[in-house]
Amino acid sequence: MPYFNIFMTVTGASLAGLMLLMLITSLIEKRTPAVVKAAVLMLICTVVATLPYLLDNTYKGLIIAFDSMVILAGLYLFIPRMFFKTYNEALASGQIDERTIMFSRNELKPNTQQYQQYYQMHPDHLDNDEKFRKLPGLLSPQSTFYNPLSFGATDALFHIVDGLHQYVEGQAKDISHSITPDNYGQFIKQWAKKSGAVSIGYTQLKDYHWYSVGGRGERYGKTIERKHANAIAFTVEMDHDMVAAAPRSSIIMESANQYLQAGIIATQIAMFIRNCGFDARAHIDGNYQVVAPLVARDANLGEIGRMGLLMTPEHGPRVRIGVITTDMPLPVENRKYDNSYEDFCTKCLKCAENCPATAIPEKNKTNIDGVERWQINSEKCFNYWCSAGTDCGRCMSTCPYSHPNNTLHNMVRWSIRHFPNFRYWAVKMDDFFYGRKSSPAQLPNWMQTPN
Structure with a gap:
């Protein structure tokens, strides 16, 4: 032939x-x-x-x-990316005041001193924040996606996470070992993965990693002390079926579950480091002193996408992040910028088009504080949360990078990263097979309750 x-x-x-x-x-x-x-x-x-x-x-x-x-x-x-222009990244500068984020503003109580002081400093936030305070709120029985089983489980999970806060800090033991940074790094990496981490990396801390002022709980209004040089960042996977039903109640239950898993891993590693004679602090849900996605990005675990979440090579944004800061010597690596994620996000826009709150920008990146980036409308996003009763997750569930970790989707993710011309057509293929706009999946059967 x-x-x-x-x-x-x-x-x-x-x-x-x-x-x-x-x-x-x-x-x-x-x-x-x-x-x-x-x-x-x-x-x-x-x-x-x-x-x-x-x-x-x-x-x-x-x-x-x-x-x-x-x-x-x-x-x-399949022209490899080595034949395309290499982009230089403009890293952020300055710090975020944690008091300005929506979770902190949600904790402010009317007619208190903190409430009055905050809105004196930020009067432009008052009208919006009064709107979300009139909405049912997260896990409320009056919210759109109320489910007594998953909401009850979520509340239990977050309560256990709160219980871990007492272990985020502690006294380092007066002890020393003749162990190299590589030995420490290898041990922690393997232990974290055995404990459920998907990926883990090490980075040197920069000023923009730290919040300037604390905004939640006992940390409110206190200047953050930047006493550690290094950070360990890791991710844990969120279950695909639980995420697929977002913004239904499974998403917030899975968020809480993985915040708990990340919290357990982070606190146990921090305690281990203190047992080795070095200071360490775990940063877990509700008790951060650092901006976890930026630390994870600089530890080479992924890049920040259009939706403002960390995009990882294994699961896209379908992860939760844990961070430990420490003075333990670790095998830190230099940042390796990967433009493929942002380039793909430029061509995709599915998260923006499927966002029920229209909180994700559909336009190209803009200059914000000297850095070209996307910025979601956090007020719109949080207001929708307070109506839905969940943390939405629709952006996460519709992202092509969020497909399950299997042979087919891994092939596509790998090709997206390595072949720039493939990215546009990867979006078109995803649209063809799964739809440009899609409806949330039904809750898993075991979570459903009679109407």
Whole structure:
């Protein structure tokens, strides 16, 4: 058989195999529309693979044209990023006052001194904040997605997280060991992964990692002391099925569950470090002195995407972050900027188009405090939370990077990172199989309650 016939057969068979993988993956994920589309495409590709056996030399030109199109498309899509312009990142400067974030503002009580002082400093926040205070609020029985089972479980999980706050700091033991930074780093990395961490990295702390002033609990109004040089950042995975139903009640239950897992890992590592004779502080939900996504980004765990969340290579934004700051010597690495995430976000916009609060910008990055970046409207976002009763997560659930960690989706994520021309078409493929705009999945059966 001539070469061009063999090429057409191999190409058709390869594409049919890829569609078979898509079909099986979609069946496992219970994505019925994607199953149907994959089956139709698999049939078409199978026909293409058999055409050289069915056509005579009269159609030689058609086969050559097909082969040429496939070769040109492959050359276009899979030009490696080394042939493209390398971007330099403008890192942030300055610090955030934790009192200004929505979680801190939510804790302010009317007719208290803190309340009056804050709105004297930030009168432009008052009108918006009075709006969310009139809404049902997180975990409220009057909220849109109230579910007595998952809301009750969520409250229990967050209560346990609060109980871990007593372990975030402590006294370091008066002890020393002749152990190298690499030994410490390897031990902590393997232990964290055995404990449930997906990824972990080390970085030197910068000024912009720290909040300037505390904004929650006993830390309110106190200047943050930047006493540690290094940080350990890690991620834990959020369950895909629990996230897929966002903004229904499963999302806030899974958030709480993974905040708890991250809290356990962070506090145990911090205590271990103190047992080794070094000072350490765990930074967990409700008790941060650092901006966790920025620390995780600089520890090379991912990049900040359009939605303002850390985008990781393994699970996209479908993670929660834990941080430990310490003076323990660790094998810190220099920041390695990866433009692929931001470039993909520029082409995608699914999070912005599916955001029920319209809080995610659809425009390109803008200059904010001297840095080109996206910034979500945190007031719109939090107001929706207070109406829904959950922490929404719709952006996370619709992000193409958030698909389950399996062979097919890992192949796509890897290709997005390494081949710039593939990114636009990856968005189009995701739209084709899963829809540009989609409805939230139903709650897992075990979470559902009678109407």
